[in-house]
Amino acid sequence: MQLLINGLIAGSLAALIAAGLALVYGVLGVFNLALGQIVLVGGYATWWFCQVAGLPLFLGIPAGLVTGGLVAWLTFILFVKPFYKHHRFLPLVTTIALSMILDGLILLLFQERPRSILPGMKETMLLFGGRVSSEQLVLIAFTLVILFGFAYLFHSTAVGRRIRAVVQHDHAAMSLGINAPSLHTLIFVLSGVFAAAGGIFIGIDQNLTPTLAFPITIKAYAAIIAGGKGNFWGAIVCAYLIALLEQVVVGIHWFGVFYIPAGYQQTVALLFIIVFLLLKPTGIFGSVSRSA
């Protein structure tokens, strides 16, 4: 049961990040490898606003989200927009460069020591035989609210219809008067806000450290690849699935004989992609693909 709860917590975090990423890939067909760094920027910014500038949490969190969106916007303008029309893999290179720059900046600005947005011991309670803190419950609920809020936006509003139209046939959408380039910017910024939300999640639940960025990126990509590239809900389901799998792999007493060391947790996501691509190259829900 504890594994399930842990998986749910880690999954909520991964789902937030993967959701934004799936959207970017689905609409722009572009990979942003600096995503993990944007997650950290969102988390650290919130930490700074709350712990250094002394803002209360309800102001610090929106400020952190805005920072994430802003960094994503700059990323788009400087590192993606000038390149992705020439070849959609060029941003792969430019965002790797950006990720290194951001890694350096994060280390410089926030140093190596772990930072927590809510320092101190958290009170835990027993729930269905597992331990969980009230903050974790809030975070899980918060994630669900964000995801369902987004689902509503996506499926029932004019903006959502436009986004779906651009995903399914961008030329037809533009020929109807939909301004696809400005939607691209919007979606990139939105993915930054989702990422920052993920960073805030880490900062509240655990500690922020500068080395977290790359594993986060890898896990998010594992989720969107296994979910069927660009498939929003597939990515979210797979994010939860991978997180749960990670908990199970290192948490179970295998055959009553041995434990897999926790250090191998990260490789689970990668194995997951490999197995998936071998069995079903289009992903779990991979019937929907980008139109070329």
Next chain:
Amino acid sequence: MTSIQYSATVSPMPILSLNGISLTIQNHRILQDVSFDVKEGEIIGLIGPNGSGKTTLFNVLSGFLQPSKGTIAFRGQDITTLIPSRRARLGIGRVFQHFGIFREMTLEENVRVALEALPREQRRALGDLEELIGATLEMATLKSHAKQKAGSLSGGQMRLLEIARTLKSGKELFLLDEPTAGVSPKMTHQVADIIQELKKKGKTVLIIEHDLPFIGRICDRVVVLDLGKVVLIDEPEKVRQSRALKEIYFGADPTT
């Protein structure tokens, strides 16, 4: 935009002017000095062998490709550098060879998203949104399928939906790229009917089509493209009898 109403009889200005359009991609000259005018209400057929640049020309007109040289004017306004969505908002509509339909959306959503993309004043002028969606689906004879995903339609049905959607969202100039491709013979008549309806409503149509009898029936003039150049512009009957056309399609005849 101004509120001046243009009509075929009063307006001396062509609705569309192409002036010396050339397009070179990686040293390949795809289009060379393409120039012609289209009058309001005219139906123009665009023919030529595969690779002659027909669809490329459409992509230049819709704004997906920038010409290397030349200008495009729509109702006297230079639109050469406008992005596709701005051109669409001016009234240029496109129907795609491989169906410009949002397959994972319902038919109703397919129409709704088109109407929502219009500038606000224009949408208001068209009247009640829900009624308009109903009328559009009715025109495409697909009203009973409103809640169905568009991907489940047949080729002919998709084509009808696409044309009806373009018409009802107030477009004035239609770029139809092989409207009968992927359409069953039975449905071809229905597609031809809906194009006739465009003509009756005074819309201007540029149509790429391989079916020459079909072109002959509905077009006022035919533009023949070969290797990216305009070879001939004339009435359908004259084009059909011209030697140039035979040479393009079957090669030059050495005996004549």
